[in-house]
Amino acid sequence: MSVIAHQQVAAGGLWSRMSLGQKQRIWAWGFLAVPLLFYVVIRFWPTFQAFYLSVTDWTITRPAAFVGLENYKRLLADALFWQVFRNTFLYLILGTPISLLISFTVAYYLDRVRFMHSFIRALYFLPFLTTAAAMAWVWRWFYQPVPIGVINDILASFGIPQQPFLRSTTQALPAVLAPAVWAGLGFQIIIFLAGLRAIPVTYYEAARIDGLSEGAILRRITIPLLKPTLVFLVVFSSIGFLRIFDQVYNINTNDPGGPLNSTKPLVLMIYQTAFSSYEMGYAAAQTVVLFVILLVISLVQLRIMRDR
């Protein structure tokens, strides 16, 4: 090192004449260049490409031609789009609160359990590590009629009539949502546990001395102090449910999207438009719409839940 430095000084090189600040900036930009390049080429470029494609009629067999907002007009007039739009929002407004409520309840009580704590936590985390495809297949079996389906078996043993689940237009969406919620629980529980652990014990002790009941402690202390965790999980899981795809695709492989498209989310529609119908321009327009929805919802949530 010092030999090189000496040589540079002797040569009066550019590097040796730079100030410390300039050298630091060169190093910083040197390291930043690699991820920046990666993001621009792998992420940003295709994104802009998608925006461009959404105003063309490209179908892979035919070169792209500019059609203006034609794809968007078609989308707004498409009954399937509004069905899919409704489904996607059902996933969101059912999935996010249900999954957060369950995972918070589990984390809240698991936090107090010392006996086999790590083991139980690992059990909850396990589904998160499992591939969605394998999980969807297992759940598909659960939903089968007797004697294959476990759930119908149990219902039958209580004398409750058989349920169609995935075959019903009304039950299919909740039936698809259940494994998705279950799969995400492990992650949410871990995050909630970390959030709960970060609250100093003395807060609770002080509250006990002041005479707060368990419920009041939860309402007045635990939940307000968990707000950063909550914001993170709400945004994170909302994005997850808005982009739901593999659960839906795999649970009904022979008929992706369920009976009468009753489970079809936006991403599945994009997938089918692009890779079954090869209408790339139209699919790109749908992608742009999804992007805008995600952006708006995330911003609104951050705004509402931001610390005032």
Add this chain to the structure above:
Amino acid sequence: MATIEIDRLVKRYGQTAVVHGIDLAIQDGEFVVLVGPSGCGKSTTLRMIAGLEEISDGQIKIDGRVVNDLQPKDRNIAMVFQNYAIYPHMTVADNIAFGLYRSKLAKSEKRARVEQVAQTLGLSHLLERRPSALSGGQRQRVAIGRAMVRDPAAFLFDEPLSNLDAQLRTQMRIEIKRLHHRLGTTSVFVTHDQVEAMTMADRIVVMRDGRILQVGSPLELYEKPVDVFTARFIGSPTMNLIPASLKEGRADLSIGGSVKVPSLSPSTPDILVGIRPQDFTPAEAGSSGMSASGTVVVVETLGSETLVHIESGDQTIVGSAPGREVPKIGEQLTLHAPAERLYYFDRTTERTLAVQ
């Protein structure tokens, strides 16, 4: 206001006992400081009084009522924690009002109480702020405010000043002391800092390894420590201890020389002679008392006094010179202590030897 009586109090975690049956009676309105090194059981004792830890054995009475099985909220005590435990998501006013959570006062009365407390603590202009916008001292005052607002039977302080910087600590010490004078509420204060104990307490309880070593006023502890531990724990810098052996009414010091001692009855002739640095001053050797000579190795200039460390034999001895007198390092120096300022301990039992 209340008395607190602790009777053969024991705390066990599984098989390990951390408090071994202590007895303590705290008078109404008294300010008692539990002091000792970490792990001595002082905080555990306080938490048992508060009801945050279960009592394994023995009894605690607050105002004559056995509280062993009472919830913290039913003991009518207030506690101030080391990390303040004030809620970051609430304003100062809400934090203080939290102390009144269970009270059945009307909203306006609660508000008046909060304002009154805030005024006492000089927090009036900060009531609408969040704790994150406060300094450490102000946060601690909010915590005290929350404790005060309920007018509890007793205040329990769990090392409340440990997170403050030195200057603020001194200031808060005085504030708490003045507050106690004004309110006259029974207070139990836990600290590991002997200066805090000395300056604040009506009575100090010195604890070690889950046992009480000595209970007494600050001066009693300073003047008449019962053993080596208390003698070294109280007073700063710590007391010098010089090994000596008794022979015909004199103690032969390990650092050379001897000193005439009163009649003592140690278990063996081996004793320790203790001298507080403040009593060990540079002087010409007097007729009575004790002298030690050595080379000056460290000088600590404090302004009001100068602490002088001399090396005598294989021992370093700390003495005190007047503020403007700064000996040079390497200089030979003789320190002298009057006979009546010497302490004697049994070297085997480490107990103070009674002068007969």
